[in-house]
Amino acid sequence: MTSTTDKKNINLTLKIWRQKGPDNNGLETYYADDISTDMSFLEMIDVINERLTLEGKDPVAFDHDCREGICGMCGAMINGRAHGPEKGTTLCQLHMRHFADGDTLVIEPWRSRAFKIIKDLVVDRSPLDKIIQAGGYISVNAGGAPDANAIPIPQETAETAMDAATCIGCGACVASCPNASAMLFVGAKISHLALLPQGKPEAMLRVMDMVNEMDRLCFGNCANHRECEAECPKEISITNIARLNREFIKSRLF
Amino acid sequence: MSWFTNTFKTSIGKKLIMAVTGLSFICFLMAHLAGNLTLYGGENAFNSYVERLHTFGPVITIVELGLLFLVITHVLTGSILFYQNILARPIRYKVYKSAGGRSLGSATMPYSGFIILAFIIFHLINFHFADKTGTTIFQIVAKAFANPLYIVIYIAAMIVLAIHISHAFWSLFQTIGADHPKYTPLIRIAGIVISLIFGVGFGFLPVYVSLI
Ligand code: HEM
Ligand code: SF4
Ligand code: FES
Numbered sequence: 012m013t014s015t016t017d018k019k020n021i022n023l024t025l026k027i028w029r030q031k032g033p034d035n036n037g038l039e040t041y042y043a044d045d046i047s048t049d050m051s052f053l054e055m056i057d058v059i060n061e062r063l064t065l066e067g068k069d070p071v072a073f074d075h076d077c078r079e080g081i082c083g084m085c086g087a088m089i090n091g092r093a094h095g096p097e098k099g100t101t102l103c104q105l106h107m108r109h110f111a112d113g114d115t116l117v118i119e120p121w122r123s124r125a126f127k128i129i130k131d132l133v134v135d136r137s138p139l140d141k142i143i144q145a146g147g148y149i150s151v152n153a154g155g156a157p158d159a160n161a162i163p164i165p166q167e168t169a170e171t172a173m174d175a176a177t178c179i180g181c182g183a184c185v186a187s188c189p190n191a192s193a194m195l196f197v198g199a200k201i202s203h204l205a206l207l208p209q210g211k212p213e214a215m216l217r218v219m220d221m222v223n224e225m226d227r228l229c230f231g232n233c234a235n236h237r238e239c240e241a242e243c244p245k246e247i248s249i250t251n252i253a254r255l256n257r258e259f260i261k262s263r264l265f
Numbered sequence: 266m267s268w269f270t271n272t273f274k275t276s277i278g279k280k281l282i283m284a285v286t287g288l289s290f291i292c293f294l295m296a297h298l299a300g301n302l303t304l305y306g307g308e309n310a311f312n313s314y315v316e317r318l319h320t321f322g323p324v325i326t327i328v329e330l331g332l333l334f335l336v337i338t339h340v341l342t343g344s345i346l347f348y349q350n351i352l353a354r355p356i357r358y359k360v361y362k363s364a365g366g367r368s369l370g371s372a373t374m375p376y377s378g379f380i381i382l383a384f385i386i387f388h389l390i391n392f393h394f395a396d397k398t399g400t401t402i403f404q405i406v407a408k409a410f411a412n413p414l415y416i417v418i419y420i421a422a423m424i425v426l427a428i429h430i431s432h433a434f435w436s437l438f439q440t441i442g443a444d445h446p447k448y449t450p451l452i453r454i455a456g457i458v459i460s461l462i463f464g465v466g467f468g469f470l471p472v473y474v475s476l477i
Contacts, residue, residue, distance in 0.1 A: 091362035117360040124353050190350035222275050231353030232276040232346045235436040237366030250444055257442030259277045
């Protein structure tokens with residue numbers, strides 16, 4: 012399926028999960044004919060939606076914003092894989108050249124108890140925001156911009172923190188986790204703050220508050236399946252989950 | 266009590282319980298396997314090992330009760346996690362594909378766990394609660410493994426145990442946060458090696474006993 016085709020345009024069969032309505036119920040089949048392989052996945056859905064609109068039908072609802080892999084708005088399961096079959100890309104960065112003429116694609120929204128479905132492929136990911144509100148911040152009085160090098164931070168530490176901070180909050184980790192756990196997201200957020208001096212003063216409180224909020228929102232429990240790190244568009248490592256576990260233990264013991 | 270409940274009611278707290286109790290079982294199994302290897306020394310070697318073990322008297326009873334407590338804790342906590350994880354995704358995907366993270370072990374933890382529990386009960390009935398008057402432990406063991414069905418059950422259970430530990434060993438280190446680019450690959454290999462040692466070490470014993 013990931014084979015590159017020489018043909019410029021391809022024909023696909025899409026089975027898209029649609030909100031229950033007068034016209035649909037569950038997986039609906041659409042024929043996506045004459046799709047340019049230069050398109051991104053979202054552009055392909057745009058084309059489908061234009062055709063549906065012309066036919067007087069309800070277009071497929073899906074989330075998107077930046078369309079360059081930085082905002083974290085897009086995302087869907089494509090044939091059972093979060094953001095599709097390519098590694099390290101969001102759905103907006105997935106190109107149709109990775110699919111072959113005649114492929115059938117099953118497209119489903121993120122599934123988890125914590126993410127309520129709004130419509131079709133649009134899910135409510137505000138539970139991730141609630142976890143941030145519970146402790147994913149530092150309390151400082153915002154004044155003038157501080158001197159960039161006032162606090163010396165080793166390059167390696169800065170890089171590790173930055174790797175964790177690349178999380179765009181897309182929710183693919185939750186969607187791909189067999190247990191619908193949000194530990195990669197929380198691990199990334201805890202890590203980028205815990206690694207830096209500015210995050211240290213509140214580290215003990217933060218980890219308990221964020222873990223409690225994650226549990227309260229009914230995300231599942233991590234069982235170290237490692238599906239999240241394989242699907243994360245930012246390739247965030249589960250090393251951040253181990254750091255979250257360490258931060259948790261520290262906050263309990265000291 | 267509030268520190269205790271606040272800690273262990275969380276998802277990470279429950280995982281820590283699984284890791285610590287599970288690690289204790291692995292330590293116990295190492296000792297158990299080492300003791301059972303005396304079977305390769307024949308009837309007398311095995312019987313004298315059992316006799317020596319029993320001279321520890323109350324210590325053995327305390328260890329047994331400790332293990333019982335740990336098993337109950339591991340099984341109950343594991344069941345809660347399993348149940349919560351099912352609830353966390355009430356509507357399943359029509360199509361779901363692994364991106365390569367899951368392993369046979371990780372995908373089957375609760376199922377392999379319950380099979381091991383059933384086996385532990387079966388095993389205790391056979392040997393621990395067996396009538397030991399006028400016979401030796403070796404005779405009880407030899408009699409059990411004269412039955413091919415017992416050999417099959419024991420080997421199957423040891424394969425399941427090896428599958429459980431193939432994920433559990435590495436996973437427990439990740440749970441307690443013991444992760445390092447230099448050592449994690451070694452821990453993963455050690456997990457596979459230990460599950461093979463348990464699988465082959467325990468699994469071959471019934472065959473050997475039935476042959477002598
Ligand atoms: C002697 C036998 C056993 C050993 C050596 C063992 C070992 C372990 C270890 C070390 C873990 C921790 C993994 C982690 O921290 O991520 C674990 C997890 C688990 N064990 Fe066992 N276990 C045994 C028996 C059982 C039994 C009888 C059950 C019965 C239900 C069980 C069910 C589970 C489950 C469900 C998990 C996964 C928990 C999760 O990650 O969500 N295990 N086991
Ligand atoms: S950790 Fe990765 S998969 Fe999870 S929300 Fe952040 S960017 Fe998305
Ligand atoms: S639309 Fe912004 S990441 Fe895909």
